[in-house]
Every structure is written in structure tokens, then in C-alpha cells.
Amino acid sequence: MSKFINGKIKIEIKKDLFSDELNEDIKLIFSDESKKVLKSGLEIWKYYHSKDNINANSSLYDIKEYFQGRNEKTDKMNSKSNDAIYSNLMINLKDNLKILAKKIEPKIYEYGFLLP
Numbered sequence: 001m002s003k004f005i006n007g008k009i010k011i012e013i014k015k016d017l018f019s020d021e022l023n024e025d026i027k028l029i030f031s032d033e034s035k036k037v038l039k040s041g042l043e044i045w046k047y048y049h050s051k052d053n054i055n056a057n058s059s060l061y062d063i064k065e066y067f068q069g070r071n072e073k074t075d076k077m078n079s080k081s082n083d084a085i086y087s088n089l090m091i092n093l094k095d096n097l098k099i100l101a102k103k104i105e106p107k108i109y110e111y112g113f114l115l116p
Contacts, residue, residue, distance in 0.1 A: 037097055
């Protein structure tokens with residue numbers, strides 16, 4: 001994953017016997033909106049890892065379950081947490097995701113992922 005984020009992915013070029021083209025690294029350029037999403041996700045990850053008795057391989061779902069807990073009657077995850085710091089970090093992440101989604105939405109139709 002770190003190779004992907006740092007742009008160390010090789011371009012696959014079909015070569016023939018007479019080609020002088022070399023494989024080059026693709027430099028990924030992240031938008032400011034996506035950088036904010038990554039940064040806010042990292043803040044949640046850091047906060048989670050500052051706690052005791054955690055799973056080092058946790059996903060965002062596991063982190064949410066750790067802070068929000070589960071309802072004993074229905075065994076569903078609670079919608080809120082009593083941890084104010086976690087709650088603020090999640091609000092920040094959700095706000096940044098909404099901004100990124102607004103930026104991506106027109107491109108879904110432009111690139112033909114969905115028909116208008």
C-alpha cells in the first residue's frame with residue numbers, strides 16, 4: 001500500500017524487439033481533498049493506537065466498534081461514542097469525505113462509471 005501511495009507503480013508497456021521505451025514509475029498526485037481525508041483517517045488511527053489493549057491490525061470498522069461499543073440487546077454497533085475526542089475526529093473525517101464525494105461525483109458520469 002505504501003508503494004501505491006508513494007507512486008512506485010510500474011507502467012506496463014508492451015514492448016517489441018525494436019522498442020527503446022523503459023518502464024517508468026507513475027507519480028500519483030492526490031488532490032487537496034483526498035489529502036485531508038487521508039490526514040483525518042490517520043488522526044483516528046493514531047488516537048486508536050494510543051489506547052491500551054488494541055488490535056494492531058484493526059480496520060476502521062474495528063476502530064469504530066472499539067470506541068462506540070455494541071448494544072447488548074440487538075448486538076448492533078452503537079451510533080455514538082462517549083469519547084469526545086474520537087467523536088470529533090469522526091466528524092472531521094465525515095466532513096472531509098463529503099467534500100471529496102462532491103468533487104468526485106461529476107467524474108463518475110464523465111468517465112462512464114454511471115450513465116446520466
